[in-house]
Amino acid sequence: MATRKMRKPKAKAVTSEKTTTKEIASRIKKSAERMVKEIKAHKDPSFTTMQRGKSNVVWDEKKGYLSLGDKTVTRNFLNVAHARKFMQTSLIMSKTNEYLLHNKTASIREIYYELKHTIEGTKENTFEGQDESDPTIVDLEHSVNTIREKLNLHANPKGTLYGNITLKDKMHHNDKFNASKLGRGGWSIMSRMEPEEIEIIETDADYLLVVETEAMFERLIEEGFPKDNHCLLIGVGGQAARGARRLIHRVHKELDLPTYVFTDGDPYGWYIYSVIKQGSMALAAHSEFMSVPKSKFVGMTLDDIKEYKLENVTENMKDGDIKRAKEMMAYPWFQNKDWQALLKKALVDKKRIEQQALANRRLDFVATHYLPEKIRNKEFLP
């Protein structure tokens, strides 16, 4: 067997927010000091962050991802409508500053629980639920212009990696491990996949295949697909978690690896692809470090139903699918003829098709025919 060329990270690939932890902590401190100064001067203390929501999301066609516009919003403590939010922001600022100083990290649920309490002498809780702390975290990310991982915060872990790639965990005895040598289970992707912690060493893969369902991920491993086709697999288990998105982004950028996405043939699956490719509206400010604008969509499409004789195993679209397809048709980043045609077909036929429905042809059909043909013939959607 010929030795395959190993890809190693390109030195100049920028996949990480390069601002130092010290600098981030100093931005938080500066913001807090300004508040204190305002209070001491008997002024109304204020906090400024970026405006969120659809009205401030910009589709950056040149960069190929969603980003945040420049509208800001300022909250004043002495405004009854703002006071509670202001108090919450101060708490989050103080706690993340503490994490940064003590080199601790926390999940967004943990910081919520750490900060939740009844304010002394009142019956007022700092937070009633995580739905109050989560947006406050985003406010702070935007205000100090960083990603939450740099504030030492993270979401839950989800997703699995398989294939001939070597990673190193610099925070865990410098463990080096190869994700093709862990049996058929694969490596459980962490919630934090920052370069300062996890280093990508090398791979011999020709491309990365992102798979919506963990069950299809297992099928492809059972069929020996990654080995035969020299590719890496990442199973995202539905909408990709932040850790999985960061890993996909980094593998693509640092190793210059073509990236294909394989989802169910329905608006939910297509939206999973678009979040991986162009980013999401909720995290538009972070697309630079999360999105993969050059990724391609390998399937499933509704044309696959006829092409691969899957008429027997379609499902009817639900109302939610139809609503989502209509919304997607209007998004600027879906304005190209292939996606418009697919979404239109979805609204006319009202059918959907799952990845696992390919088993109707034969269990190994996806690995021996469907994916190899599509990838060889470059039958991708943009």
Next chain:
Amino acid sequence: MATRKMRKPKAKAVTSEKTTTKEIASRIKKSAERMVKEIKAHKDPSFTTMQRGKSNVVWDEKKGYLSLGDKTVTRNFLNVAHARKFMQTSLIMSKTNEYLLHNKTASIREIYYELKHTIEGTKENTFEGQDESDPTIVDLEHSVNTIREKLNLHANPKGTLYGNITLKDKMHHNDKFNASKLGRGGWSIMSRMEPEEIEIIETDADYLLVVETEAMFERLIEEGFPKDNHCLLIGVGGQAARGARRLIHRVHKELDLPTYVFTDGDPYGWYIYSVIKQGSMALAAHSEFMSVPKSKFVGMTLDDIKEYKLENVTENMKDGDIKRAKEMMAYPWFQNKDWQALLKKALVDKKRIEQQALANRRLDFVATHYLPEKIRNKEFLP
């Protein structure tokens, strides 16, 4: 550092259905041949399986797990109420027989898709949804008296393993890997964890800790808990999947490892524990190979709220929690004073407490105080 003693699997621990694949295939064949014989003799062909549902679930106090009683049910082809089910059973029998002969495995969603089609000359589909094929699979398991893994079927993978344990995947280049050397991510547990495929080699751990949420699993690794306390961690991510349950069962039995379960303090979490310990009503027939009757519950309880000063971070129980607590109070396997007292308290206080709420004391409190104290003092619920 002193060398720690390694535990290796006990030769006589029976953790696996020992019937050979050949024997299972022959039972399927025998059942099919009987049907053919009945048809040829112009008799009404029939299929017999075990009756399911609560009325045939038996609490085996001596063995400490749920099992299935001996009530059977027979379906006849020439009965309009049975004919469709009969046709479906024949299809599942034929397909699993094919898997066994060709050494293929499939998920229960894949077999559904493989078999779904419109019957020639009719408008009748073999299956309308997976909710029709899943019970048919259970019927066949019961009829030929085996677990579905022996029929080469499995559910979706879920769950993660971390700690100083070495496994070998006999179906994947005999990969040997140690789940403490994969960085902080851990190993992704497969849907099938059968001894014929995955071999447990050894561990130096003193116990296994099963954790409900993946986020708490990550917290304990970040705090170095498994290393400092010489334990294995399995994060089940909610209700444990079959693969995770099989792994917990096997680690406990083969390595004779004490097993503790750590869930949220609410009826849903306590039920997760009871399924790991005593099995579930839906899979009562398989408790022998899935349950861990000697496992102990380490928390959380509602007494923890006062004990660990967590009054600020409780949540109100929802109607579903209250309904479930009432049901659990009546189950024979919850008839002991500790559990009755806890469930009663739940119904009176109507409060719940999450694992991650321990962050309210400090992020590392769970790893430095809560778990070590409880485990050292053997403060377990049975």
